[in-house]
Amino acid sequence: MPPSVDPNPHLSPTHTFVIKKMDGVSFYADTKMFISRKAVEQVIEAIKADGIKKVLCLLGGGSTKTTGLWDRITKSLKENGIEYCELWGVQPNPLISKVREGVAMCKDPKNKIEAVLAIGGGSVIDSCKAITAGAKFEGDIWDVYLHKAAPPTDQLPFYTILTLSATASEYNQGAVISSPEEGKKLPYFFLNRPVATAIDPTVQFTLPWRQVMCGAVDATSHLLEQYFSTPNETDSTRQINLALQRSIIKSMEKIKKNEKDYEARANFCWAVSLALNGIAGLGLGQDWNVHYIEHAISAVDDKIAHGEGLAVVSHAYYKFLWKRGVAKEMFEEWAQVVYGTSNVEEALKKFDELLDFWGAPKKLTDLGLKEADIPKIVKIEQEQNEMGINSPLLRLTADLTTEILKATL
Ligand code: NZQ
Numbered sequence: 001m002p003p004s005v006d007p008n009p010h011l012s013p014t015h016t017f018v019i020k021k022m023d024g025v026s027f028y029a030d031t032k033m034f035i036s037r038k039a040v041e042q043v044i045e046a047i048k049a050d051g052i053k054k055v056l057c058l059l060g061g062g063s064t065k066t067t068g069l070w071d072r073i074t075k076s077l078k079e080n081g082i083e084y085c086e087l088w089g090v091q092p093n094p095l096i097s098k099v100r101e102g103v104a105m106c107k108d109p110k111n112k113i114e115a116v117l118a119i120g121g122g123s124v125i126d127s128c129k130a131i132t133a134g135a136k137f138e139g140d141i142w143d144v145y146l147h148k149a150a151p152p153t154d155q156l157p158f159y160t161i162l163t164l165s166a167t168a169s170e171y172n173q174g175a176v177i178s179s180p181e182e183g184k185k186l187p188y189f190f191l192n193r194p195v196a197t198a199i200d201p202t203v204q205f206t207l208p209w210r211q212v213m214c215g216a217v218d219a220t221s222h223l224l225e226q227y228f229s230t231p232n233e234t235d236s237t238r239q240i241n242l243a244l245q246r247s248i249i250k251s252m253e254k255i256k257k258n259e260k261d262y263e264a265r266a267n268f269c270w271a272v273s274l275a276l277n278g279i280a281g282l283g284l285g286q287d288w289n290v291h292y293i294e295h296a297i298s299a300v301d302d303k304i305a306h307g308e309g310l311a312v313v314s315h316a317y318y319k320f321l322w323k324r325g326v327a328k329e330m331f332e333e334w335a336q337v338v339y340g341t342s343n344v345e346e347a348l349k350k351f352d353e354l355l356d357f358w359g360a361p362k363k364l365t366d367l368g369l370k371e372a373d374i375p376k377i378v379k380i381e382q383e384q385n386e387m388g389i390n391s392p393l394l395r396l397t398a399d400l401t402t403e404i405l406k407a408t409l
């Protein structure tokens with residue numbers, strides 16, 4: 001999903017797409033990033049240094065307890081004299097109902113919550129952003145997602161302890177929330193990034209390979225969607241973007257051989273965070289169709305992981321773009337720099353092989369969906385596009401989205 005490239009909180013995602021050169025852009029990423037075996041303790045010390053006396057700890061479904069991370073966090077909170085209360089149960093493809101629960105806790109003066117500490121992956125951190133904004137918002141924060149309310153102008157401070165590198169939510173303002181009752185999964189860009197983020201690569205040693213694969217696919221997709229854009233003269237950003245793609249491929253090879261390789265994990269985590277903090281897309285036109293289609297897929301079935309849906313769509317989408325002659329020069333540069341070939345078809349084949357090497361799904365049926373589900377996905381994608389999210393490279397009509405999805409069968 002598109003990062004904000006401007007500190008203006010009222011900037012809608014659509015506005016970022018018209019920027020195609022280094023003129024009229026601005027960049028800031030004011031999160032303190034700790035990457036260390038001691039990062040968890042460092043971020044808690046940062047909370048104390050900020051004078052915060054009580055936090056709401058926001059967590060997912062329990063992996064934090066089984067890995068022993070929760071004991072480590074509570075020990076450090078106690079040692080630093082920081083009080084805490086807990087909200088567990090944020091699920092993957094996080095729900096607005098859980099966000100509302102968190103908002104109510106923060107708004108209750110009895111709880112005396114001064115900040116939120118998100119402990120988890122993108123789903124927990126995204127929920128944290130909506131909760132911290134909702135806590136300072138008069139109405140229902142979901143109305144902001146539906147563009148039925150003015151953007152929030154204030155937010156509680158929040159900190160993150162990352163347990164899964166994938167979304168870069170630990171370094172950006174984005175927050176994707178779902179409402180299954182309405183069949184919607186929508187992004188929003190809040191006012192603030194985390195004050196500080198802890199990345200302890202050892203915390204990710206125990207991740208199931210499926211989650212590691214999803215993280216690599218997600219970050220690669222963020223890079224590809226920023227890279228394949230309308231013609232631009234922004235060579236510096238394009239080269240940063242391509243270098244990050246290469247680095248993710250290299251680290252993944254090492255992690256596959258040894259899941260406890262600290263340096264490979266740390267490099268991977270950093271590349272993933274940089275893939276969507278704005279730096280890899282600054283001054284590029286950007287085309288987020290793969291994410292828009294994927295968000296519709298996981299709105300149809302919230303058991304589908306974001307990275308898995310992306311793998312299926314991107315596998316078809318870039319071949320589709322190349323056949324239509326879109327972004328030809330960029331395809332050639334990408335083929336050369338990332339895959340060392342002047343033949344774009346060959347690079348696309350290598351990209352397919354990379355997905356296989358990572359163990360990513362490539363067909364809609366691998367996700368448990370079938371041809372009869374395509375109209376549902378297309379309907380959601382088109383409704384979400386009507387709400388103002390679309391890409392400049394290819395305007396997705398219902399027919400085009402159907403064609404792309406049929407190519408994934
Ligand atoms: O809930 P628990 O038990 O903690 O388990 C989680 C969850 O089931 C597990 N997990 C996390 N860390 C672990 C671990 N298991 C073992 N060891 C660990 N160290 O992983 C599962 C998936 O977690 P989740 O947070 O859902 O994954 P991810 O980080 O991929 O986040 C996906 C969500 O982020 C949104 C996606 O759409 C999706 O809803 N996105 C957010 C973006 C942003 N804020 O900028 C951009 C992305 O493009 C994306 O759209």
Ligand code: ZN
Nearest residue numbers: 001167218306
């Ligand atoms: Zn993503």
